[in-house]
Amino acid sequence: MKIIKNNNKISELRKDLVSGNWVIIAPKRMQRPFRLKETSPLKRLRNSIKNCPFENPQLFGHGEPSLVLKSEKNKNQWAVQVVKNKYPALGGGTQKTKHEGPYELRDGIGIHEVVILRDHNKNLYQLSNKEMSELVRAYILRYQELSLLSYIAYISIFHNSGLSAGASIDHPHSQIMALPIIPPNVEHSIRGSLNFHRKTGKCVHCVMIDFEKKSKKRVIFENKKFIAFSPFALNQAFEVRIFPKKHSPQFEFMSVEEIECFSDILSAVLKKISKALGDPDYNFFIHTAPVAAFYYTHYHWHLEILPKKGIQAGLELGTDVIMVSVSPEDAAKILRNTKI
Amino acid sequence: MKIIKNNNKISELRKDLVSGNWVIIAPKRMQRPFRLKETSPLKRLRNSIKNCPFENPQLFGHGEPSLVLKSEKNKNQWAVQVVKNKYPALGGGTQKTKHEGPYELRDGIGIHEVVILRDHNKNLYQLSNKEMSELVRAYILRYQELSLLSYIAYISIFHNSGLSAGASIDHPHSQIMALPIIPPNVEHSIRGSLNFHRKTGKCVHCVMIDFEKKSKKRVIFENKKFIAFSPFALNQAFEVRIFPKKHSPQFEFMSVEEIECFSDILSAVLKKISKALGDPDYNFFIHTAPVAAFYYTHYHWHLEILPKKGIQAGLELGTDVIMVSVSPEDAAKILRNTKI
DSSP: BOOOOOOOOOOEEOOOOTTOOOEEOGGGGGSSSOTTTTTTTGGGGOSSSSSOOTTTTTTTOOOOOOOEEEESSTSSEEEEEEEOOOSSSSOOOOOOOEETTTTEEEEBBBBBEEEEEEOHHHOOSSOOOOHHHHHHHHHHHHHHHHHHSTTEEEEEEEEESSSGOOSSSOSOOEEEEESSOOOOOHHHHHHHHHHEEEEEHHHHHHHHHHHHHHOOTTTEESEEEEEEEESOOOTTTTOOOEEESSSOOOGGGGGGHHHHHHHHHHHHHHHHHHHHTTOEEEEEEEEOOOSSGGOOOTTOEEEEEESSSOOOOHHHHHHOOOESSSSSHHHHHHTTTTTO | OOOOOOBBOOOEEOOOOTTTTTEEGGGGGGGOOTTTTTOOOOGOOOOOSSTTTTTTTTTTTTSSSSOOOOOSSSSTTTEEEEEOSSSOSSSSSBBBOEEEEEEEEEOOBSSEEEEEEOTOOOOGGGGGGHHHHHHHHHEEEEEEHHTTTTTTOEEEEEEEGGGOOOOOOSSSSEEEEEEEEEEEHHHHHHHHHHHHHHHSSSSSHHHHHHHHHHHOOTTTEEOSSSEEEEEESSSTOEEEEEEESSOOOGGGGGHHHHHHHHHHHHHHHHHHHHHHHHHHOEEEEEEEESSSSGGTTTTTEEEEESSSSSSSHHHHHHHEEESSSOHHHHHHHHHTTOOO
């Protein structure tokens, strides 16, 4: 058993006895504005620039940033800064597994950070390629540092844009959660791609990329190093996945040229989604190998974008069977043909 | 290979190459009112009684009902009727597995029905116990008939209440989907409970129920035959699960007394949720054993209720790790103490 220095327990990780899935119970996040009788999270008020906690994060009680990238145009100005989440879902504690009756739980140890962009009103699809690559560089720099912490098993980087996508603050920001466990759906994907590799000697994602490039039916955008397509078996209508064409398990080892190509394709796809679908709210997240990456050479990292065009209802919640009424072929055609 | 009579292919089931999960691609559902540039599904207009397709389902082009339960008070009036979904996600086709490059797909064979309640304005929590037990009886009768179809592997019964819970029509209705596959998360639960049974000789759900009854911390309501509690490792804040106290894998074999007790506890919990949380939208669904039930004697059926009090954002979508800021103990206390 390893003792983590910071013993200020913020949350609890609980394991589902049947599925093995994990839940983070983080009551301190209740200190955020929260009303019990609010029927819909969408009724929250949008916050103005004046009251925005991310305009000047330090003034609003955020501590010293863990990373600051300066603006190209004005060296006195920050362009991207990373701070600890003021209402973190993860914090200190011990790694020890505890029990309550038949149940298993642990302290929610880990790090929860916010990646803040300078401009309150600039949605990510409005960033220049230069600005986008600065954001990607911030993700990578923080990932590399957090992955050195011995108690971290997986680092999730994600972006929620808009209230209906779960962003409680309008000001554009991404989040980084360094977790002490490998999340269940990452574990499933790792196992699935390992099984495919054992059977065929090939990377399942490389096989898909090859087929999509040939068939072209679901491809949305392509550049020298990356490809974006709507997946054959998708999780949501208008879902887009971006893959490096060269097999690579880990996103954090991109070259400068790869960062540029990745920023280019991410910008292009977000612009197309915004134009074709009427500026929808969206989520995106990176799927990359867990931090002990030498075990996961069969994996192929990627980014998934989910525009908010539907609701997970009883069927999806009750069975995990996804039902979509727009095929990935139709969605890809619409997005591919959207001029940006 | 078995040929299904109705060869009118309505949808496609596609298998994810990595996870093994299934997706239903149902383009015919696009014929429902749908706008590409609608930024949020919540902006749809509510439909008035006059234009409601469920006020007189046959007048609005629904075919003959597969089940009609008459009103107690007025024998000329229907109280519950079940019709085929006008925009079904499942239909005819063959059971044969096909391939497109490396991918696997099948015709989406199955049955998609709608269970319609008579009163346009009566949310389920406003039903009398008598009316609720009629609804439960409709679920059971349709389940029993559909489970006789040789090509059906699992029947999902669910209820979406309100736009933010994915209901596209206000008029209270539930849905029944008879699927040709066992859904991934049902498969995981079956496997998880089987592993527990092999290790301990006990039903994992019976063990949980025993512990919850003793600890009382998460119990919300209890009657002679059923218990409702907020699960230790939940999928969403304010989630409630209702279990029969007696071990039983299959919901469709309830006795008359059990139907009454089940309707009583479902009514009570929905009333408490509505009162404590400000009449939120919600989903519920039944988890029961797959139709070839003799294989699944270790399973324990239950109903899950998910009030819409949060949004699945980037973390949940990207990792399946759920983050909640209200513990199940707090949620249970609030609901338990809500007078109805």
